[in-house]
Amino acid sequence: MAELLASKEWATFLQVLPTIPFETWETIWSTAVATLLALVIGLPLGVCLVTGEQGGVRPLPRWVMSLLNALINLLRSVPFLILMIIVIPLSRLIVGTSIGTPASIVPLVIASFPFVSRLVETSIREVDAGVIEAAQSMGATPLQIITKVMIPESMPSLISNVTIATTTIMGYGAMAGIIGGGGLGKIAINYGYYRFNGVLEIFATVLLVILVQILQTVGTRLALRCDKRIQR
Amino acid sequence: MIELQHLTKRFATKGGTVVALNDINLTIRDGDIYGIIGMSGAGKSTLVRCINMLERPDEGSVVVDGRQMEKLTAGELRAARRDITMIFQQFNLLMQRTCLRNIMFPMELAKVPKEKAEARARELLELVGLPDKAEAYPAQLSGGQKQRIAIARALATDPKVLLCDEATSALDPNTTHAILQLIQKINRELGITVVVITHQMSVVEEICNRVAILDEGTVVEEGEVQAIFSHPTSAAAKRLVYPAGAPKAESLPGHKLVRVAFNGTQTTDKPLVASLAIQCGALVSILAADTRIVNGQTLGSMLLALPDDENAARAIEYIKNYPGITYEEVNG
Ligand SMILES: Nc1ncnc2c1ncn2[C@@H]1O[C@H](COP(=O)(O)OP(=O)(O)OP(=O)(O)O)[C@@H](O)[C@H]1O
Ligand SMILES: [Mg+2]
8 A cells, every 4th residue: 555655656646636527527518418419319210210110100211211220220330439530520520629528529429329219219119009009099190199109108218228328428438538538538548548557547437437327326216206107 | 970881901911911801881870889799800900990090991981970081181080080089908098197197188189278178187087987086197097997097088079989999808897897887878978979899798788789790800790789689690699699609409308498588678576487487387497598687687598498288388478478588489
């Protein structure tokens, strides 16, 4: 212990420590913004994957569905590390720079919206076909079925899945440290990986783990609380 | 009035084409409680789903109050569906909404102002006998209560027709009875035409005035419930009326065999078999019986053996004059 406290690693740790709250905040807001944007794109897409099918509530042309599925599968099969590098020009175009936390949000959203749309798709599919048919038998429009039946009825499952998406995006966000994204991932990679500072690497990782734990707990609670199928 | 004209529906499946409905012709008059009965797979659900175009018929047409349903545009059809509502075996309530908001749902779809919808929903809760369940969620209700909420929801848009697809099949006999009573009350008090889909004879017996028997996509028998039940002619009807097989007449030496059919007869205060023995001195024995008493009315049939003696003629005369009984001598 005494040895550790006297080491250079420890000195760097103490030096970096004051920036930790800021970097934690970077992780939190970039995850939040990326999740929100991924949801903005992924939610309608996921709904379309269900409603657009033949026999769905609002069937879309077959080729549209095939294209949609192919695009989602393609984006999901590109490893995030590579995707981050591929979209650097795009980040530059959208955010004006290719480094820093805002720039890292672009690849995060592109990598996660296909994943989010698949999660939304599974949630929406869980809605009882009988309930949808009942709504149709009452003269609901396709849009009414989506907004008043599919989404509210699958809300607990959607919340669970959005929680999964958020934790995954936080994990991806940590990787964005490699291309200059900010946050706890940057600390772990820059000090831990590049400069062999084990203390900082572990410290940043533990903070990330704690964040994920909190998120997951809150998400699970929320999903359970809003589920009226459970009798309490 | 609902008229089904040459209705045909086919399904393409991997194993080939299934003809679910084959040239169905039926007329359901206003105020009827019309039963459609058949074995599993007979096409009952397909038939009822064609009435509100949840299923598009391949041929033929569905005419409701003079309007050809299959010709309506999407918007017109949605409006028409407010007049033809439906309840289901699995209730199909919105599980994340309270009962009150479930009942308000169809009014919400129809853009009825919220206050008005809520007032109407509370009235309906009263009507179905669950005024205290407004804020309960469907998961907190029993099956019978769920179906009451579903009925209230189906009534929210003041429909002219209520379609019931196996609405009591998931319920126990007592609850079934209570729900059927409620449906009957709705029919009588609100003048709503009811179409009842079921595979249970007892359901038709209890509330329907007319019935169609569906077998493999065709209507094999159609008419007044009591006429069909006392004299089933088609094989499918016999299977439904006598699930355990029709009472078979086996010859009994020295006896006359008589089949009596009860068409909703009042027998409780004047038991037939006992009266035959006491009043006519006929030592009658029951060879087979498949009868049930519904609301104090006897339905079904019985196979009796009368000793072929001087009392037999008197006994037969007695049976003939007994109100509400059809009688038939059988040769074993
Ligand atoms: N969507 C469908 N695709 C293919 N075949 C279907 C479809 N719907 C119904 N069928 C077939 O049509 C026939 C009639 O089905 P239907 O559901 O109307 O029967 P049912 O009388 O309601 O039976 P049950 O009492 O079991 O509900 C069956 O042979 C069924 O397999
Ligand atoms: Mg059915």
